[in-house]
Amino acid sequence: MTPKILFLHGFFASGACIPAQALKKYFEGKAHVLTPDLPLHPHEALAFIDTLCKQEKPDILVGNSNGSFLAQMIACQNRLPALLGNPYFEMTRFLNERVGTHEYKSLRADGNQTLVIDQALIDEFTEIQKRQWEYCRPECRELIWGIFGENDHLAHYEPLFLEHYTHAFHFPGGHTPTAEEVQKYYAPLIEKLLELNRLISTAEQCSRL
DSSP states (O other), rough: OOOEEEEOOTTOOOSSSSSHHHHHHHTTOOOOOOOOOOSSSSSHHHHHHHHHHHOOOOOOEETTTTHHHHHHHHHHHOOEEEEEOOOSOOOHHHTEEEEEEEEEESSTTTTTEEEEOOOOHHHHHHHHHTTTEEEGGGGTTEEEEEETTOOOOSOOHHHEEEEEEEEEEEEEEEESOHHHHHHIIHHHHHHHHHHHHHHHHHHHHHHHH
């Protein structure tokens, strides 16, 4: 069967962002890449992603920044492999410095290009941030990988990632990867992680026979 990849974009982005489009191009004919627009509020976003996972049954989650923050929780809950690109595990710090009205950096399907960061949104992220590791289990350590930009000047969470997971990789880019970086560094890791998960699943099926 054709693998299915669910990509979760960053806070100011959308499913039409450059990393999402680069993944679609790379995996054309090899995998089906889902790139939905995520709700702004994290409770709503987590519920949306969880429902989408139950409906679409993706083989892997791939995130960037806030999308990685969300992917880590959903992947653990659903025992899915995930590649976390520059995960922003302290979203409250990011938001506190950016209170006000902003524009999304890529087009959203509903046509709404404006978002507002206010205290209510920050409080909601604070609540979720405090319990983001609740579903982290030992069996997830090998299935959730991180990839970190060597010139990322926004998120510096590789040490925190390595407190919970084993595999960290690097690429010579910034916080948001270019299309070329996605195809050169992200995509091969996605392929390796998909193969690892296939082997683990096959071994588990054999052990039950």
